[in-house]
Amino acid sequence: MKRKLFVVLVLVVSQFAVAMLVMQLNPTLEQDQSEEIDVVNYIMKADQIDRMVADHSKFEILQQEFETPQAVTLACLSCHTERHHEIMANNHWTWDRNEKLALRDSVVSVGKKNILNNFCIGINGSEKTCSRCHIGYGWEDKSFDFTDKGNIDCLVCHDQSGTYKKAKGKAGYPEEGLDLNLISQSVGSPKRENCGICHYWGGGGNNVKHGDLDEAMNSCSREVDVHMAIDGEDMSCIACHTTENHVITGKVYALSSEDKNRVTCVQCHTETPHTDKLLNQHFERIACQTCHIPEYAKANATKMVWDWSTAGRLDAEGNTIHESDADGNHNYLSIKGTFVYDDHVKPEYFWFNGLADHLLITDSIESIPVQINTLEGSYNDKGKDCATESCSKIWPIKVHRGKQPYDVVSKKLVQPKLWSPNKGDSAYWTDFDWDNSIEAGMKYTGLPYSGEYDFVETEMYWPLNHQVAPAENSLTCTSCHSSSPDSRLANLNGFYLPGRDRFAMIDYLGIILILLTLGGVAIHGGIRVILRKNCLHDKK
Amino acid sequence: MKVYIYKVFERFWHWTQVTLIIILAITGFEIHGYYELFGYREAVMIHDRTAWAFLILIVFAIFWHFTTGEWKQYIPTLKLVKEQINYYITGIFSGAEHPTNKLVYNKFNPLQRIIYLGLKVLVIPVMVISGFAYMYFNYPNETYQLGSLDLVAAIHTFGAFFLIVFIIAHVYLTTTGHKPLSSIKAMITGWEEMDEKEAREMIVSEMEYSLQETKRNFLSEKDSSDFLDKALEETEEKIGVKKENKFRDVIANSGAGYFKIGADGLFVEVNRAWVNLYKYESCDEIIGEHYSLSRSERAITQLDETIAKVMKGETVEHGLVIRKCKDGSVGYHTITMTPWKQDEKIVGVEGFILDVDSSQAAKMEWENN
Structure with a gap:
C-alpha cells in the first residue's frame, strides 16, 4: 500500500505537476488589452492642458481690410518675422528635395515638382490646378517666384475657422469672398482638417492615394483608427508628426527615399511595447504596422487600379462619361480612364528597409510592370550586414497598379499636359488627344518625345502607417504562420516561416517511416498473437 | 519472481x-x-x-x-x-x-x-x-x-x-x-x-560483482570491513531483498551455498546448495556437526583463523579454498563470511560459498605448488 502510494506520488503527481507547469495558459494576451498602454514622449489626452497663449482676434493688424491673401501673409510675418525662412525651406513649399536614392551614387532632385506617379502622372504643364495643394499663391507655371515670401499661404494650414478654401484651377489662390479677418483671427496649430484637405484628397479624390488617409478620419471610430478615434485619444496629425520650426516629421515613400526624419511607432510605444517577449522579438523583422494595420480603406474605398489607356471614350453627343460601380465609386471617367476601387483592403507585404528608389522621368524602363518607387529590402538584409539601422522588415504596402503613357522609342515614361481652362490648348482633359498632350507636356518639361506612345503597366508602393486597428483586431499568429493560401505572407518567399513552410521531402520521409514502423509492429505483433493462440508458443 | x-x-x-x-x-x-x-x-x-x-x-x-x-x-x-x-x-x-x-x-x-x-x-x-x-x-x-x-x-x-x-x-x-x-x-x-532462471542469474552476477569489488578493496590494503558491510547492504538492496529476513531465502534460491555456524563451532544451518556442493544427501547429516569436517586436516587452521576473525566482528572473504566433500574428494569455492548477530551480539558466523570452475582452481593450485 505504502509502495503504491509512493509510486502514485512519484509518477502520477509529478507528471501532472510537470504538465501543468508547461501547459499553463499564458495570460498576457488578455493583459495586453486590459492594461493601460505605456507610452513615452506623449501626454495622454486626459492629462493635456489646452491653453490659448495668444488671442489673434485682439491683434489690430488682423482687423484691417485685406485686399489680397498676400496681405494676410504679410500681416502674419509682421509679428512672426522670421518664419518665412522656415517655410521656404519646407517641402510643402519647394515640392522638391535633394535626396540620395537607394542604389544610386549621386544626389538627385525628387519632389512633386518633377517626379512621376501612376495617378495623375505629374504636375508639369498642369501646375495651375495641381498647386491647389501648394502652400502658396500663384504657382501657375515655371515662372513662379519661390523666393517671394508674400506668396506663402499661412492660412491653409493654420485656419481654425473651417471656412478657408482654395479655389479650383486658381494656382493656389483661395476662393472669392472669404472673410479673411475671421479666418486670420482664428489661426492656431494645424488640426486634422488642415492637413487632410490635401493629404486625404491627393490623387483627385478622398482616400484615393494613400488608402489609409481618409476624410472620415476627421471623426472616426476606434475600429477605423485607434489613435484618431473621437471616442479615444482623438489625436491630431501633429501629435505624431511632431513639428519644430515648421520642420514636419514624416515623409511618404511615394516621393521620399532617404530613411530620415521619419515618424515611427517606436517614438511613443518603444521597441518593446508588448508584455510578451515573443511578440517583442517579432519587432526585429516585422514592422509594427504589419500586424496592427490588418486592413486599410476601412471607412471609404481607395483606388487600387488606374488604367489611363481606356481614357477618351465619349458619348454620342461628344460629352464625357462618368460611370460608377455598385458602391458609388467611379470606375470610368473619360478624362482619366478606368479605375478599380476597393475598401477593407488587405495589404500586400514586402521586405522593406526604409530605403526606396524612384523612377526619374529621365530613367529608361527596364522591366514591366514598371516600379515607380522601388522599395529596397530582402530577407537577407539583416543583422550586421544590413543596409540601414533598422534592417529589412516585413511591411504592409498598398500597391497601386496603373497603366500610363510612355514613349515606345526612348522607353521612358512621359509627362502629358493634362489640364487647361481652355479647349485647344493641347491639354488631354479638354482635347482628348494623347499625342498633342504628351508633346506639349514633354516640351514644357524640356524633354524629347519621339512621337510614338503606348501604355505600360506601372506599380507604386505606399507603405501603410495610418488606420491602426485596436489591439484585439490585430493580426494573429496564424494570419501568417499558416500553410493556407490565405496566409498573409503566402507570397513572400525566400525564407522559412514556421507554420507556413514545410520540406515536403522530410514530411513524406517521416510519415513513411512512421507507417513502416506501425506496419512492422502490426505484423510482428500479429504473428506473436496468432502463434500464441495456436499454442505453438510454449509457455516455457 | x-x-x-x-x-x-x-x-x-x-x-x-x-x-x-x-x-x-x-x-x-x-x-x-x-x-x-x-x-x-x-x-x-x-x-x-x-x-x-x-x-x-x-x-x-x-x-x-x-x-x-x-x-x-x-x-x-x-x-x-x-x-x-x-x-x-x-x-x-x-x-x-x-x-x-x-x-x-x-x-x-x-x-x-x-x-x-x-x-x-x-x-x-x-x-x-x-x-x-x-x-x-x-x-x-x-x-x-x-x-x-x-x-x-x-x-x-x-x-x-x-x-x-x-x-x-x-x-x-x-x-x-x-x-x-x-x-x-x-x-x-x-x-x-x-522468470526464476533469469532472476537467479541476476543475483549470482550481482554477487560476483560484489566479490570483485571486495577483492579490489582488499588489494588496496585498507581496512575493508566498513566497505564490505556497506557493499553487502547495497547488494541486498539492489537485488530487492531486505536484510536478515530475505537474505537467506534469496541465497537459498540462488546457486550459492549458505551456512551458519554457532559460537561453539557447530553447524546451525546449511542450505541445499551447500549440501550438494559437499556431496551430502541431506542437511541432517551436517547440522550439529563441527565445521572441521568441511576441510582437510591440512587446511583447517586457515578456517579456524577465519572464524576467529569473524567472531571478532570482521567480514572475511577468501579468494579460493579447497573443501573436503563427504566422499573425500575435493572441490573449490570462494567464501564470504560475516558475523551472525542476535541483538547486536555476535553469536556465530554465517556466509555463502560460490563454486569455482575446477580448471581455474587447478591453475591456482598449480601456482601454489
Whole structure:
C-alpha cells in the first residue's frame, strides 16, 4: 500500500505537476488589452492642458481690410518675422528635395515638382490646378517666384475657422469672398482638417492615394483608427508628426527615399511595447504596422487600379462619361480612364528597409510592370550586414497598379499636359488627344518625345502607417504562420516561416517511416498473437 | 519472481521524459501546421516552456548517470547483437529464450544499448541544439544569428519524426518481456517480473560483482570491513531483498551455498546448495556437526583463523579454498563470511560459498605448488 502510494506520488503527481507547469495558459494576451498602454514622449489626452497663449482676434493688424491673401501673409510675418525662412525651406513649399536614392551614387532632385506617379502622372504643364495643394499663391507655371515670401499661404494650414478654401484651377489662390479677418483671427496649430484637405484628397479624390488617409478620419471610430478615434485619444496629425520650426516629421515613400526624419511607432510605444517577449522579438523583422494595420480603406474605398489607356471614350453627343460601380465609386471617367476601387483592403507585404528608389522621368524602363518607387529590402538584409539601422522588415504596402503613357522609342515614361481652362490648348482633359498632350507636356518639361506612345503597366508602393486597428483586431499568429493560401505572407518567399513552410521531402520521409514502423509492429505483433493462440508458443 | 531494477529517479526521469516529449510532439506538429489544437500562440508558448523543462531534466539526468555510474549501461557492444536481432526476427515467435538477460548492471540488451546511446548522444542533443537555435538565434540583431531557419527547421522536423518512430517501436518492444506488461510495470514500480532462471542469474552476477569489488578493496590494503558491510547492504538492496529476513531465502534460491555456524563451532544451518556442493544427501547429516569436517586436516587452521576473525566482528572473504566433500574428494569455492548477530551480539558466523570452475582452481593450485 505504502509502495503504491509512493509510486502514485512519484509518477502520477509529478507528471501532472510537470504538465501543468508547461501547459499553463499564458495570460498576457488578455493583459495586453486590459492594461493601460505605456507610452513615452506623449501626454495622454486626459492629462493635456489646452491653453490659448495668444488671442489673434485682439491683434489690430488682423482687423484691417485685406485686399489680397498676400496681405494676410504679410500681416502674419509682421509679428512672426522670421518664419518665412522656415517655410521656404519646407517641402510643402519647394515640392522638391535633394535626396540620395537607394542604389544610386549621386544626389538627385525628387519632389512633386518633377517626379512621376501612376495617378495623375505629374504636375508639369498642369501646375495651375495641381498647386491647389501648394502652400502658396500663384504657382501657375515655371515662372513662379519661390523666393517671394508674400506668396506663402499661412492660412491653409493654420485656419481654425473651417471656412478657408482654395479655389479650383486658381494656382493656389483661395476662393472669392472669404472673410479673411475671421479666418486670420482664428489661426492656431494645424488640426486634422488642415492637413487632410490635401493629404486625404491627393490623387483627385478622398482616400484615393494613400488608402489609409481618409476624410472620415476627421471623426472616426476606434475600429477605423485607434489613435484618431473621437471616442479615444482623438489625436491630431501633429501629435505624431511632431513639428519644430515648421520642420514636419514624416515623409511618404511615394516621393521620399532617404530613411530620415521619419515618424515611427517606436517614438511613443518603444521597441518593446508588448508584455510578451515573443511578440517583442517579432519587432526585429516585422514592422509594427504589419500586424496592427490588418486592413486599410476601412471607412471609404481607395483606388487600387488606374488604367489611363481606356481614357477618351465619349458619348454620342461628344460629352464625357462618368460611370460608377455598385458602391458609388467611379470606375470610368473619360478624362482619366478606368479605375478599380476597393475598401477593407488587405495589404500586400514586402521586405522593406526604409530605403526606396524612384523612377526619374529621365530613367529608361527596364522591366514591366514598371516600379515607380522601388522599395529596397530582402530577407537577407539583416543583422550586421544590413543596409540601414533598422534592417529589412516585413511591411504592409498598398500597391497601386496603373497603366500610363510612355514613349515606345526612348522607353521612358512621359509627362502629358493634362489640364487647361481652355479647349485647344493641347491639354488631354479638354482635347482628348494623347499625342498633342504628351508633346506639349514633354516640351514644357524640356524633354524629347519621339512621337510614338503606348501604355505600360506601372506599380507604386505606399507603405501603410495610418488606420491602426485596436489591439484585439490585430493580426494573429496564424494570419501568417499558416500553410493556407490565405496566409498573409503566402507570397513572400525566400525564407522559412514556421507554420507556413514545410520540406515536403522530410514530411513524406517521416510519415513513411512512421507507417513502416506501425506496419512492422502490426505484423510482428500479429504473428506473436496468432502463434500464441495456436499454442505453438510454449509457455516455457 | 520480481526483482528491483529501476530506481526512483530513473523512473521519474523516464516518465517525465515521456510527458515532455508527448507535449513537445503535440505542440510541435501544431506549429508545423498539421492541425489546430491549442492555437498557434499557445502551442509555441507551451513548446517553449516544455523545451526548457526538458533541458533541466536532461541536466539532472546527466548528473545522475555519472554519479551513479549508470552511464556504463550505455557503453555500446556488438556482442550478442546478432543473436538479439535474430531473436526479434525469428526466436520470439517460437518461444525461444531471450539471448540476453536483464541484470542490474546490464539492464539493456545490446540493441537497446546502441539505440539509447544514439538517442542520448545524437538525437536528443541535435533536437535540443536545433530547437534552441530555432527559438533564439533567428533574430538578426543577436550576436549569433542564423542565415535562415531552413536547415534547423529541417533537422528539427526530421528529428521529431524519428522520435515518433522511436516511441512506437519502443512501446511495442516493451511487450516482449516476461509477460506483455511486465516491462511497463517495472518502469512504474521499479520491480520487474522475471522468470526464476533469469532472476537467479541476476543475483549470482550481482554477487560476483560484489566479490570483485571486495577483492579490489582488499588489494588496496585498507581496512575493508566498513566497505564490505556497506557493499553487502547495497547488494541486498539492489537485488530487492531486505536484510536478515530475505537474505537467506534469496541465497537459498540462488546457486550459492549458505551456512551458519554457532559460537561453539557447530553447524546451525546449511542450505541445499551447500549440501550438494559437499556431496551430502541431506542437511541432517551436517547440522550439529563441527565445521572441521568441511576441510582437510591440512587446511583447517586457515578456517579456524577465519572464524576467529569473524567472531571478532570482521567480514572475511577468501579468494579460493579447497573443501573436503563427504566422499573425500575435493572441490573449490570462494567464501564470504560475516558475523551472525542476535541483538547486536555476535553469536556465530554465517556466509555463502560460490563454486569455482575446477580448471581455474587447478591453475591456482598449480601456482601454489
